[in-house]
Amino acid sequence: MAINVKMSNHLVRKYNIPGPRYTSYPTVPYWDDSLFSAEQWKQTLIKSFNESNQRQGISLYIHLPFCESLCTFCACHKRITKQHSVERPYIDALLKEWKMNVDLLGKNPVIKELHLGGGTPTFFSEDNLKFLLDQIFLHAEIADQPEFSFEGHPNNTTSAHLKVLYNMGFRRVSLGVQDYDNKVQKAINRIQPFANVEAVTHSARAIGYKSISHDLVFGLPFQTWNSMLPTIEKTKLLKPDRIAFYSYAHVPWIKGVGQRGFDENDLPAPERKRELYEKGKNLLNELGYMEIGMDHFALPEDSLYESMKRKTIHRNFMGYSSSSTQLMIGLGISAISDSWYAFAQNDKSMERYTQKVEQGILPVFRGHILNKEDLVIRRHILNLMCLLETSWQDENMNLPEMPGIIQGLEEMEKDGLIVIENKHLKVTEIGRSFVRNIAMAWDLRMVRNEPGTRIFSMTV
Numbered sequence: 001m002a003i004n005v006k007m008s009n010h011l012v013r014k015y016n017i018p019g020p021r022y023t024s025y026p027t028v029p030y031w032d033d034s035l036f037s038a039e040q041w042k043q044t045l046i047k048s049f050n051e052s053n054q055r056q057g058i059s060l061y062i063h064l065p066f067c068e069s070l071c072t073f074c075a076c077h078k079r080i081t082k083q084h085s086v087e088r089p090y091i092d093a094l095l096k097e098w099k100m101n102v103d104l105l106g107k108n109p110v111i112k113e114l115h116l117g118g119g120t121p122t123f124f125s126e127d128n129l130k131f132l133l134d135q136i137f138l139h140a141e142i143a144d145q146p147e148f149s150f151e152g153h154p155n156n157t158t159s160a161h162l163k164v165l166y167n168m169g170f171r172r173v174s175l176g177v178q179d180y181d182n183k184v185q186k187a188i189n190r191i192q193p194f195a196n197v198e199a200v201t202h203s204a205r206a207i208g209y210k211s212i213s214h215d216l217v218f219g220l221p222f223q224t225w226n227s228m229l230p231t232i233e234k235t236k237l238l239k240p241d242r243i244a245f246y247s248y249a250h251v252p253w254i255k256g257v258g259q260r261g262f263d264e265n266d267l268p269a270p271e272r273k274r275e276l277y278e279k280g281k282n283l284l285n286e287l288g289y290m291e292i293g294m295d296h297f298a299l300p301e302d303s304l305y306e307s308m309k310r311k312t313i314h315r316n317f318m319g320y321s322s323s324s325t326q327l328m329i330g331l332g333i334s335a336i337s338d339s340w341y342a343f344a345q346n347d348k349s350m351e352r353y354t355q356k357v358e359q360g361i362l363p364v365f366r367g368h369i370l371n372k373e374d375l376v377i378r379r380h381i382l383n384l385m386c387l388l389e390t391s392w393q394d395e396n397m398n399l400p401e402m403p404g405i406i407q408g409l410e411e412m413e414k415d416g417l418i419v420i421e422n423k424h425l426k427v428t429e430i431g432r433s434f435v436r437n438i439a440m441a442w443d444l445r446m447v448r449n450e451p452g453t454r455i456f457s458m459t460v
Contacts, residue, residue: 008278008430009271011415016270016460019436020443021249021294022385023317024336024343025378029455030445031343031368038364041337041344042104045327048339049105052326057112057143059325060136061318062094063332065119065350068156072262073178073188073220075249077334077348078119087124090350091132093357094331097346100362101329102139112143112325114169115318116150122157126164133168142169147323149174149211154196159203172211173204174244179220180231187221187262194234201238211302214240218276219248221266225279232283242304243289243297244319245280247273249457274433274460293386294435296320313386320386333363342369373399373444381439388427388435401444408441434459 020027049058065079066086079086102108121129149172150165162173177197178190185191197214204212214235218228235243248267268276281291289297290305293315298305307313307322314324317336328338334348344367347353356363370378376399383390392398399405409425412418417431418438427435436459440446 008274008433011417011430011434012271012274012460014415015434015437016458017437018456019440019459020446020456021436022381022439023315023319024338025381025443026368026370026374026445027443028336028343028345030443030449031366033366033368035369036342036344036367038344038362040369041339041342041364041367042362044339044342044369045101045104045329045337045344046106048327048341049109053105053109056325056327057110057146059113059115059316059318059321059323059328060111060140061115061117061328061330061335062132062136063117063119063330063335063346064090064121064124065333066090066123067118067120068123069189071178071188071190073190073217073248076117076119079333079350084123084125087128089354090332091124091128093354094132095135096357096360097331097363098136099139100357100360101331108140109329110141110143111137111146113147113318113321113323113328114149117318118151120153120156121150122152122161126158126160129161130164130168137168147321148172151176152200153192154200155192157200159207162200162204162207162209166207166209171209172213173200173209174213174215174242175200175240177214177231177235178217179223179228180234181223181227183222184220184227187266198238201240211241211304213242213244214238215244215246216280217246217248218280219268219273221262223268223276224272225276228276228280229283232280236287239287239299241299241302243284245277245284245295245297247277247295247457247460270458270460277433291432293320293388294432308386311387315382315385337364340370341375343367377442377444380442384425384427384435384439384442388432389425391424393423405442405444408447409438412438412441 065077067078067080068082070080146169148170150170152173152175154175175197180194201212284297288299290300292298292304292308303322312324314321316328316338326340330337333350333353334346336343336345344364346363347365353363376397380390409418413420416428417434419426427438
């Protein structure tokens with residue numbers, strides 16, 4: 001369904017405020033560290049594992065933080081270096097951390113979902129990636145029909161990388177494209193010709209990968225519709241199975257010099273930024289892509305779309321997933337683990353992370369234990385972000401604060417973003433663009449502790 005861009009401009013101006021992307025609830029700035037301890041985390045880890053391992057398996061996220069150069073749009077935790085001698089010592093630390101987790105669990109876990117994120121995972125040689133995974137799998141079982149994926153940089157993902165990871169069970173690769181326009185690529189320090197993306201896409205298909213995803217970003221410096229249209233046309237030529245069409249998160253106060261590589265005036269205005277998305281979305285729809293949750297698209301035959309239809313789609317710190325597990329273990333610097341009952345984040349400093357692991361200490365430095373209210377709100381926000389609807393007809397999904405939450409949603413209902421009937425909320429087609437704002441109405445931790453300074457990117 002095409003959206004009238006001009007009609008929605010007043011809504012963009014009204015609702016373009018700082019807000020979370022809700023890969024978790026509570027969001028990281030609202031974690032209560034005062035009630036968190038590593039021992040409590042270990043208890044929830046074991047509890048969740050015992051409840052879910054045989055039934056679902058677990059998800060494993062491995063953070064590989066190294067990049068050879070700094071992309072100035074990137075908000076990830078990374079370490080810039082051209083020294084590949086860092087690979088093996090870091091892998092050794094990852095394996096020690098994994099063994100600590102396995103020892104805590106008491107037996108080898110069943111891995112249902114595995115994702116290599118970064119940084120640039122393909123910074124690592126194919127031999128080192130194979131060694132890392134071989135050692136991980138020594139202390140794990142592999143689920144039937146596992147979901148293994150990795151992030152590949154088109155400039156350095158080789159056929160050797162693709163073959164080794166395919167042989168290890170990987171069937172999905174996500175390629176960071178961002179934009180093909182030369183001026184935009186120069187501004188974000190990410191120079192990669194279309195030929196590189198084309199080569200790795202064709203190579204992955206020839207090897208047998210079942211789902212190839214291209215990541216595009218709107219709202220980057222110097223982007224206009226005239227410059228973005230060729231990017232989508234080139235994407236059309238390769239027809240990836242999935243497309244992540246991300247909103248650029250401009251947070252230089254958090255990420256420092258990396259996102260100060262261009263003037264803020266070089267960014268498209270909020271109305272123009274949203275126009276990029278709406279026009280891009282309409283063109284992707286014409287090409288046969290189905291919109292998934294927020295900022296994601298998939299062809300009808302892709303498993304992500306199938307999971308949306310079955311209402312089994314999930315969202316966590318790894319993004320949208322066609323498989324859902326209760327327990328996610330994150331390895332590496334800054335990695336976040338999720339037991340459903342609690343979150344725990346690893347130290348962001350390479351030096352402190354390595355030192356803790358060498359001492360046999362889980363490298364967790366902060367986290368949050370969810371209370372009963374958190375668990376209910378988490379489910380509502382997950383429903384909104386994945387299914388664009390939620391319900392509190394079941395008493396277990398109700399909250400004493402529900403009248404206040406409904407009151408906070410009244411303006412959005414008047415603006416046609418949502419429909420509320422019989423204790424059920426459904427996001428409208430226009431409301432999809434503002435799902436972050438809708439979720440914020442449920443975020444009682446934010447409502448009670450409104451930030452004194454800006455800590456999130458803009459919602460539009």
